[in-house]
Amino acid sequence: MEIKVSALTKIFRSPSGEEVRALKEVDLTIPANRIFTLLGPSGCGKTTLLRCIVGLEVPDSGEIAIGDTVVWSKKQRIFIPPNKRGIGMVFQTYAIWPHMTVFDNVAYPLQVRRLPREEIRRRVRETLKFVKLEGLENRPATALSGGQQQRVALARALVSEPKVILFDEPLSNLDAKLREETRRELRRFLTELRITAVYVTHDRLEALTLSDLVAVMREGVVVEVGTPLDIYFRPKHKFVADFIGKANFIEGTVESTSEDLIRVVTPMGPIACRRAEGLTPGQRVTVCVRPEAIAIDRPGDTSGGTNTFRGRVVSLLFVGENYEGEVAVGKTILAIKTNPAFPIGEGEEVSVYIDPAQCHILME
Amino acid sequence: MRMSGLRPRISPLTFTFVLIVGCLTVGPVLMLILGSFSRGIGAFGVFTVEKYIRVYTDPSLPKILLNTAAFTVGSSLFATALALILAYLNVRTDIPLKGLFHLISITPMMIPHIVFATSWVLLLNPSNGILNLLLREVLGLKSSPFDIYSLGGMILVEGLLDLPIAYLIIAPAMASFDAALEEAAWVSGGSKFRALRRVTFPILRPAILASLALVIVRSLAAFAVPSVIGMPGRVYVLTTYIYRLISLGFMPDYGRAAAVGVSVLVTSTVLVYVYRRLTARSERYVTISARGYKPAIIGLGRWRYPLSFLTSLLFLVLIVIPVLVLLYVSLIPYVMPPSAKAFSMMTLKHWNYVLHDPLSLRALRNSVFLALVGATLGILLSTFVSYIIVRVKSAGSALLESLAFFSFSFPGLVIGIGFMWFFVRTPLYATIWALLIGYIATYLPYGIRPLTSTFIQISEDLEEASKVAGGGFLYTFRRIVVPLAIPGIVSGWILMASMFLRELSLSAVLSRPGTEVLAVQILRFADDSLWGQVSALGIVMIALSTTMVTLATLVGKHIGKSK
CATH class of the missing domain: 1.10.3720.10 (MetI-like)
Known part of the structure; x- marks a missing residue:
């Protein structure tokens, strides 16, 4: 089911009377049956938005519709409580009930609905099988490992076959290795289910690998929505480019716009960039280049070609799969990544080439 | 689709409990004050300062x-x-x-x-x-x-x-x-x-x-x-002076008793206020200094x-x-x-006497009833009230907290006189229910304390997960909140039940023929210097409270384990 959020505002008031605007007139459409991620630094309002959708938080104004049902509207005075919204949710802490067995934890949403005993048993078994926990029905829920608890939480959210499932940073309590494994598994579960999933995280890698669509949030506002590839390679805002990964930002002025390339004059020299709409010569812009788009070579006779510059290695740091380093081109310092097999050292002269297709002009 | 209004400032639930607890704690205080300005327990409402003048000019x-x-x-x-x-x-x-x-x-x-x-x-x-x-x-x-x-x-x-x-x-x-x-x-x-x-x-x-x-x-x-x-x-x-006013002589004077009682209550309230401020600050000291120091x-x-x-x-x-x-x-x-x-x-003659004395047996029955039923009702009320105090953060819940802890400063005898002014006007007068209501009102903080600290320890996520899973408020309360709060509920129950079993000062005022309780019966025997009977009944009381505390502890452990 599609989720439509319109002009949603949420204000928190501290006991001392201070007001924090956690959400500022947020408009967002979450398409049906996709994995949609809300990504942003802590305090950006992503969890608040999620809690408003499920009904655990009451917004101050705006409207939320799930499918054709308005679940919250200030104007129409509608508030459907969370237990009537039919949404599944996985909490950051898993919120596994410690006084119940695995079976009771998973069966709970069906017991609330007073389904026949036999049907409950069948559906719990099926769901536990789906999350690969069959055979653990009678274990006390607290006797499980972190990863297993996480899957109990998922099973509980899925057992009543909701049309929408919400995740509030579900992987943040797992250790790094388990997190990677669970992420892959979660992706598989969700693709199989064809369900609308809203996923909150501050981890860009999680967002990129899991999602069909990512919404990047900052200070109570959705800055940008796009596919992981769009967000990574073609962000519109500097904040998004910066938040999603390492990037070089080079200020400059548009010199000319041709059919396929745009020339931007920068302190390190003219850079040919990928086409972008709505630019006129003389306009101030920022060119965004990912470190891995910068190719380093021995200084040769390639100088003078498009986007080829002379530079000097300022620093190099071995981080395992590659070197991370800095190269100075004139007064501009560029962050780079190189293959450790390529022998260069600090202080050496190098030639720097940037593929124009990977020089991206930010609109902001 | 269910249409419900926006969340009101004070929810009906909070309001209900503010009303109940308010009646239990502010009610008797108001009655005490009104009573102290009245002519007599039968002539309620006619304003007079006569009682104050008479009692505060008493040369003794x-x-x-x-x-x-x-x-x-x-x-x-x-x-x-x-x-x-x-x-x-x-x-x-x-x-x-x-x-x-x-x-x-x-x-x-x-x-x-x-x-x-x-x-x-x-x-x-x-x-x-x-x-x-x-x-x-x-x-x-x-x-x-x-x-x-x-x-x-x-x-x-x-x-x-x-x-x-x-x-x-x-x-x-x-x-x-x-x-x-x-x-x-x-x-x-x-x-x-x-x-x-x-x-x-x-x-x-x-x-x-x-x-x-x-x-x-x-x-x-x-x-x-x-x-x-x-x-x-x-x-x-002061307490025995008040007691003498209402128990000796031809005409018990509840007006004068109330007039003295007001000052006792005010003193007590001020001291409790001081105490709470001091402990609030010392708790801060503790949290600041508790950085893993082990005292040498x-x-x-x-x-x-x-x-x-x-x-x-x-x-x-x-x-x-x-x-x-x-x-x-x-x-x-x-x-x-x-x-x-x-x-x-x-x-064994004292034991024989006590175990066949109809008054003592009735007192025993009444006290056990008050302990079991009173503590159960009291803890039920405490559970809801503590839950609202901890979970609902509104002006209403802050008010509820102040009301609930108000009775912490109540001297039983004085508040008993306040209740007396009230019960005399109702069919509850001289029934066991009058005692029950008085007990719960006076000892409410003893039930609420262990429960608020229990609720603070229960993560709110666990309840939210139940709501999202489709559980309404009462369903969530029954299946998630109460089972998780069992340790607090049991220790609150033990505390209340043992207080009720031995309650004396409130009962000394409210107990009437037919509603005798153990402590008052012991007081009677002691007045008549029947030390053998006093001792036998005293042993019975000690045995009862010890058994009750032990049993409740065991039950609590059992429930805790089976979950």
Whole structure:
């Protein structure tokens, strides 16, 4: 089911009377049956938005519709409580009930609905099988490992076959290795289910690998929505480019716009960039280049070609799969990544080439 | 689709409980004040200040106020000083038998105050106190060396009774205290005593003041010791003065009783306010300094055994001797020191009397009913109220918290008079339900305290998960909140039930023929010097509360395990 959020505002008031605007007139459409991620630094309002959708938080104004049902509207005075919204949710802490067995934890949403005993048993078994926990029905829920608890939480959210499932940073309590494994598994579960999933995280890698669509949030506002590839390679805002990964930002002025390339004059020299709409010569812009788009070579006779510059290695740091380093081109310092097999050292002269297709002009 | 309005400022639920708790706590206070300005319990509502004038110009009042001041301050100093020494020995030294300290802190749940006070009367009264008789015989004295029926006797017994409260306030403060500060003082050249005086004491000051304030509140409200020990010696304090106004003479004067009661209540409320401010601050101290410091343990050296002998002696005085004295007196025909003759004369006649006395049996039935049903209803109310206090953060829940803890400062006898003004006008008058309502109102904080701390520990996520899974408020409450709060519910229930079983001061006002309770029945027997009966019934009370506490603890453990 599609989720439509319109002009949603949420204000928190501290006991001392201070007001924090956690959400500022947020408009967002979450398409049906996709994995949609809300990504942003802590305090950006992503969890608040999620809690408003499920009904655990009451917004101050705006409207939320799930499918054709308005679940919250200030104007129409509608508030459907969370237990009537039919949404599944996985909490950051898993919120596994410690006084119940695995079976009771998973069966709970069906017991609330007073389904026949036999049907409950069948559906719990099926769901536990789906999350690969069959055979653990009678274990006390607290006797499980972190990863297993996480899957109990998922099973509980899925057992009543909701049309929408919400995740509030579900992987943040797992250790790094388990997190990677669970992420892959979660992706598989969700693709199989064809369900609308809203996923909150501050981890860009999680967002990129899991999602069909990512919404990047900052200070109570959705800055940008796009596919992981769009967000990574073609962000519109500097904040998004910066938040999603390492990037070089080079200020400059548009010199000319041709059919396929745009020339931007920068302190390190003219850079040919990928086409972008709505630019006129003389306009101030920022060119965004990912470190891995910068190719380093021995200084040769390639100088003078498009986007080829002379530079000097300022620093190099071995981080395992590659070197991370800095190269100075004139007064501009560029962050780079190189293959450790390529022998260069600090202080050496190098030639720097940037593929124009990977020089991206930010609109902001 | 269900349409419901936006969330109102105060939810109907919060409002309902504000109303209930308000009626229970503010209600009797209002009635007390209204009553104090009325002509009499039958002529309610006609405004007059006559009662105030009459009672506050009573020539005997100054002496009573002086007695009250000496009694409360004396017990408070005694209990706090003893608690300081005990806490220091337990927390900061290598004294043996530390288990005794825990027992000392939970004793008051087992031995009711009236029973404890009576056993001291049996030991130290001037005419036939067992210890006095023994000493007279051994030392060949003409008269008894001790007279329990005095201000000093009252202070001694009340101080011992309030020792656990003082200990429970001071010991945690002592434990969270950073011993490095003391060491620094020694290193800089001061003597150990100087360090104690200049460093230890000032840091413990909030806890000490809190203990002093709370024990004054308790002894101001105390009725067992003033009635059993003070009245025979004609040492009257405010509670016994009030009691005399409503129980002696042809016409009980509830108006004058209310007029005095108002001042007692105001004093008590002010002191509780001071206490709560002090503990709020000392809790802050604790959280700041509790950075994993372990207080340094001081070796007592050759003082180790003499000091542990003294604490064991205290344990004897607090627990073993009272029980033994009662057991002994319940089995001998009249009070005499233990001797071969006494043991040869042992009889079950007091037990037979008590176990066949219709009044005592009715008192027993009523007390057990009040303890079981009252504690169950009380804990039910406490569960909802604590839940709202902890979970619903609104102006309504803050109001509810103040209302619920208001009764913490209630002296039972005084608030009983407030309830009297109310119940007389309802069909509840002279029924067991009047007592039940009064008990719950007065002891509500004892149910709410353990529950609020339990709810604070339960993660809110667990309830939200239930809501999202489709559970409504009551469903979530029944299946998630209550099962998780069982430990708090059980300890609150135990606390309330044992309080109700031994309740005296409120019952002394509200109990009527037909609604006798155990403590009041013991008071009657004591008034008539029927010490054998007092002792037998006292043993029954101790046995009942011990059984109840043990059973409830076991049940709580069982429920906790099966989950």
